[in-house]
Amino acid sequence: MDTSTEISAQGCFTIQLFRRGLFWVLCVGLVLSACDSPPQQSAQGSQSQDQGHNTDAAAEALTEFSDWLSDQSSAFGELLNSAQVETITRSFPVPELPDSQTPFQTQPDQRFEQWTLSSLTRPADGKDWVWHEQQFLRVAIAAANATDAEEASNWRFRDVMMQRYQSYDFASGSQVSDSVAERRALSLADVTDDSVYVHDVVALISHTGCASTFTLKRHSDTRADDTEVWQSRDCPERFRLGDTVFSGTRTVTDNDVRWVTHAYGQLPSLAGVVLIEQLEIVLSADEELLVNRSRRRTGSGPVTVSATLVKNGERQELGEVRWQMNYADAALFPESLVVQVPSLSQAYSIKVPAAFENGFNNDSLGVRHGVLAEQDGMAHPGLLTLYPRNSDNL
Amino acid sequence: MRLFSLFVVCLSATACTDNPADPNEAKLADVVKPADWLSPVGPVPVFEQRPGDPHTGRHALLHESYVNCGLPERVFRELQSSASGSASGLGLGTVVDVTGRDAAMDGLPYNTNRVIGRSGIPIVSSNCLSCHGTVLFGELVIGLGNEFADFTQNPSVAVERAGALLQGDAEAAEWTLFADRIAAIAPYIQTRTVGVNPAPNLTGALVAHRDVDTHAWMSEPQMLMPPTDPPPVSVPPWWRMQKKHAMFNLSEGRDDHARFMLAASMLCADSVAELDQIDEYAPDVRAYLSSIEPPAYPFEIDRELAQRGEQPYLEHCSSCHGTYGADPSYPNTVTAIDAVKTDARLLEVATGEFGREFVGWFNASWFGLRSKAAPAKGYVAPPLDGIWATAPFLHNGSVPNLATLLSEDQRPTRWRHIASDARDPDSYDTANVGWRYETVAAGAGTIPDPRVYDTSRDGYGNQGHSYGVELDDAQKSALVEYLKML
Numbered sequence: 001m002d003t004s005t006e007i008s009a010q011g012c013f014t015i016q017l018f019r020r021g022l023f024w025v026l027c028v029g030l031v032l033s034a035c036d037s038p039p040q041q042s043a044q045g046s047q048s049q050d051q052g053h054n055t056d057a058a059a060e061a062l063t064e065f066s067d068w069l070s071d072q073s074s075a076f077g078e079l080l081n082s083a084q085v086e087t088i089t090r091s092f093p094v095p096e097l098p099d100s101q102t103p104f105q106t107q108p109d110q111r112f113e114q115w116t117l118s119s120l121t122r123p124a125d126g127k128d129w130v131w132h133e134q135q136f137l138r139v140a141i142a143a144a145n146a147t148d149a150e151e152a153s154n155w156r157f158r159d160v161m162m163q164r165y166q167s168y169d170f171a172s173g174s175q176v177s178d179s180v181a182e183r184r185a186l187s188l189a190d191v192t193d194d195s196v197y198v199h200d201v202v203a204l205i206s207h208t209g210c211a212s213t214f215t216l217k218r219h220s221d222t223r224a225d226d227t228e229v230w231q232s233r234d235c236p237e238r239f240r241l242g243d244t245v246f247s248g249t250r251t252v253t254d255n256d257v258r259w260v261t262h263a264y265g266q267l268p269s270l271a272g273v274v275l276i277e278q279l280e281i282v283l284s285a286d287e288e289l290l291v292n293r294s295r296r297r298t299g300s301g302p303v304t305v306s307a308t309l310v311k312n313g314e315r316q317e318l319g320e321v322r323w324q325m326n327y328a329d330a331a332l333f334p335e336s337l338v339v340q341v342p343s344l345s346q347a348y349s350i351k352v353p354a355a356f357e358n359g360f361n362n363d364s365l366g367v368r369h370g371v372l373a374e375q376d377g378m379a380h381p382g383l384l385t386l387y388p389r390n391s392d393n394l
Numbered sequence: 395m396r397l398f399s400l401f402v403v404c405l406s407a408t409a410c411t412d413n414p415a416d417p418n419e420a421k422l423a424d425v426v427k428p429a430d431w432l433s434p435v436g437p438v439p440v441f442e443q444r445p446g447d448p449h450t451g452r453h454a455l456l457h458e459s460y461v462n463c464g465l466p467e468r469v470f471r472e473l474q475s476s477a478s479g480s481a482s483g484l485g486l487g488t489v490v491d492v493t494g495r496d497a498a499m500d501g502l503p504y505n506t507n508r509v510i511g512r513s514g515i516p517i518v519s520s521n522c523l524s525c526h527g528t529v530l531f532g533e534l535v536i537g538l539g540n541e542f543a544d545f546t547q548n549p550s551v552a553v554e555r556a557g558a559l560l561q562g563d564a565e566a567a568e569w570t571l572f573a574d575r576i577a578a579i580a581p582y583i584q585t586r587t588v589g590v591n592p593a594p595n596l597t598g599a600l601v602a603h604r605d606v607d608t609h610a611w612m613s614e615p616q617m618l619m620p621p622t623d624p625p626p627v628s629v630p631p632w633w634r635m636q637k638k639h640a641m642f643n644l645s646e647g648r649d650d651h652a653r654f655m656l657a658a659s660m661l662c663a664d665s666v667a668e669l670d671q672i673d674e675y676a677p678d679v680r681a682y683l684s685s686i687e688p689p690a691y692p693f694e695i696d697r698e699l700a701q702r703g704e705q706p707y708l709e710h711c712s713s714c715h716g717t718y719g720a721d722p723s724y725p726n727t728v729t730a731i732d733a734v735k736t737d738a739r740l741l742e743v744a745t746g747e748f749g750r751e752f753v754g755w756f757n758a759s760w761f762g763l764r765s766k767a768a769p770a771k772g773y774v775a776p777p778l779d780g781i782w783a784t785a786p787f788l789h790n791g792s793v794p795n796l797a798t799l800l801s802e803d804q805r806p807t808r809w810r811h812i813a814s815d816a817r818d819p820d821s822y823d824t825a826n827v828g829w830r831y832e833t834v835a836a837g838a839g840t841i842p843d844p845r846v847y848d849t850s851r852d853g854y855g856n857q858g859h860s861y862g863v864e865l866d867d868a869q870k871s872a873l874v875e876y877l878k879m880l
Contacts, residue, residue: 241475241559273566274558275558276555294554294558300574301554301574302577306548306551319842319844343842344841
């Protein structure tokens with residue numbers, strides 16, 4: 001494989017990973033454990049000022065990069081089957097899970113790393129919720145000590161890095177979703193001990209004890225007030241699944257729910273035969289309802305649904321749960337979802353955002369998005385993960 | 395322990411119940427004329443068992459592929475290495491030292507075996523200790539029934555979830571085989587209460603999916619399925635097999651015990667040839683089980699008080715439960731349900747229409763070539779060796795300790811264990827001989843707690859076995875102390 005093919009394939013692989021592997025990390029990892037971490041009550045609050053400021057530049061960069069990648073689709077399959085992938089994978093160590101670790105610290109020596117900063121925010125009028133999500137992803141395609149490639153040319157690179165920003169306004173049902181992908185070449189993206197940046201967006205990560213702060217800003221913008229600050233107060237629960245380490249926290253205030261997740265390690269699997277869909281409903285600052293639904297890609301076997309109530313960190317299984325989705329003709333995602341939990345004598349209705357149907361393409365396995373769960377006239381913020389109806393072809 | 399503990403078929407879990415002395419039992423047996431597929435109540439005849447080597451049997455128990463399906467080892471260890479094993483519902487079990495296990499099994503729970511699956515990759519399958527092993531006060535006791543296992547959850551939930559971690563065709567093939575079997579039986583093996591075991595239903599559900607001649611797995615049931623609300627049983631200790639002529643609560647395990655035990659292989663052994671292979675070492679396993687001695691009571695015993703309890707025991711208990719000491723005896727008798735009056739649901743299922751079909755299949759199958767299924771309309775009065783370790787009591791584990799067993803009006807209606815396992819000696823109530831418990835008011839809590847044993851549920855009743863009620867408190871106290879020594 002010559003250099004150009006390698007770059008193309010790896011870039012394409014990164015796009016796939018971003019949409020598939022990253023999704024896998026969020027879904028499988030969190031379903032299997034991280035979601036049982038107790039939510040954090042935060043008195044620290046946060047600033048939410050201008051999350052849309054990066055979209056113009058991001059859209060331009062994405063367009064160019066996507067066009068370039070679109071010519072490389074066949075390389076993706078070749079890469080997945082190539083021995084080179086194995087070589088690259090073996091060159092990275094299996095991550096360690098230290099006894100003591102600074103939350104969300106960068107792990108530049110690991111093959112794969114991702115941060116996701118998600119929020120459901122309700123402005124002062126208390127009505128119109130907005131969903132924001134900022135993601136950073138890096139995939140190393142050469143070992144940390146493989147300097148030859150970098151030294152040979154400024155166009156060579158060690159990491160493929162991406163960032164993605166999404167926003168969805170529940171009142172209007174409109175969505176802004178843009179992504180930026182950059183190579184590390186020419187210092188357009190990098191991970192250091194205290195920051196990660198891709199193109200024009202930088203996340204500065206600072207720690208005080210267990211508390212972590214993410215300051216999001218434009219790389220070129222020096223205005224102090226044009227930033228967004230994400231904070232977690234407590235040590236996140238960390239766990240390891242295979243060769244990937246996960247951590248995550250959730251912060252709840254009166255008008256804001258924020259999730260911060262971090263994963264690093266080896267590349268996640270893309271090949272699970274079971275799809276796991278999940279609804280996480282934040283009932284209060286110290287209480288959440290987790291509903292998991294599993295189904296096989298083949299459509300055979302049982303569809304299982306289970307629910308867990310997590311209150312002050314204590315988990316309680318809720319037994320039988322009913323999960324009912326209503327589809328429009330030919331739609332891949334439902335228009336609405338109703339989850340009934342008999343043991344709680346409650347039912348939760350979710351109007352599935354159009355972002356599911358609109359944001360899906362053939363490169364995706366599924367969609368994860370903020371939702372509002374209606375129950376007895378109340379709207380609870382939550383996260384919904386769904387796969388398209390015909391997932392067997394993906 | 396949840397899902398993984400039910401992969402294995404805890405067949406012996408239906409073995410015994412406490413039963414009283416009743417001089418009229420033999421007469422009852424004479425007058426009851428059971429259908430020809432049932433056994434009479436009363437004495438159980440002896441059947442000479444095939445000889446075996448206990449050492450070979452122990453090794454086979456802890457290594458062999460008698461349950462030859464499970465999760466791919468890589469997936470299992472991934473789940474194990476995460477902090478999520480228990481939280482995810484997989485209940486991956488406890489890792490403790492097990493003397494004599496191969497190094498390849500290092501780090502695996504005691505209730506699992508690492509075997510090679512049909513696709514040639516290593517898988518982790520459940521072994522018999524999922525039901526028949528307990529970490530008691532920090533040490534694994536092989537043969538002691540697990541009275542804290544959780545079968546209240548749908549096992550398919552966790553198995554299907556694990557499918558998200560598969561890599562490659564071989565792992566997918568192993569998982570699919572296993573997951574499909576679990577899905578077929580899952581609706582029949584969910585109990586209402588943590589601690590009781592659905593083994594009779596598990597066996598029945600597996601039999602229903604097996605061709606009687608070839609033992610091939612049939613995707614659709616070939617006979618009546620058991621009820622979806624399984625009759626609960628308390629798992630009996632293996633050391634009782636030294637004395638018992640028939641296996642299980644209703645004495646339905648007649649003739650060759652080793653072959654009957656191979657019902658534990660029915661989850662995935664798909665041919666007679668596979669069963670024949672396992673049957674080669676089954677007598678060794680049976681010999682090992684029969685060689686197990688019960689653990690001695692680890693707390694202080696008031697010997698003088700215990701001595702005073704011997705006479706009440708001999709007068710009220712020994713005719714059914716046998717005698718102990720220098721010249722022990724065990725009568726091997728089934729007490730009619732009309733006499734013992736304990737919860738009858740297990741018996742009703744086993745001797746009803748489903749039971750008739752089950753017995754018909756079993757006795758016409760490969761199993762029937764050596765063994766015979768023939769339940770009686772009564773419960774076996776088990777030997778009481780090591781009874782202190784086997785709480786809670788009665789065949790369905792509905793009575794938490796010996797003191798309340800001897801005082802029917804003191805038995806709690808709704809109760810739950812304080813501890814969630816048998817690790818802590820402080821969780822054991824030495825005065826009443828059983829695990830500490832608390833009573834729970836009806837309707838307490840907004841969400842049903844599966845740890846609550848509600849004796850008003852069908853099959854979960856704590857009535858009957860009203861023997862010794864005429865004893866005064868001092869005599870009962872002495873009798874309880876005496877039982878600690880058995």
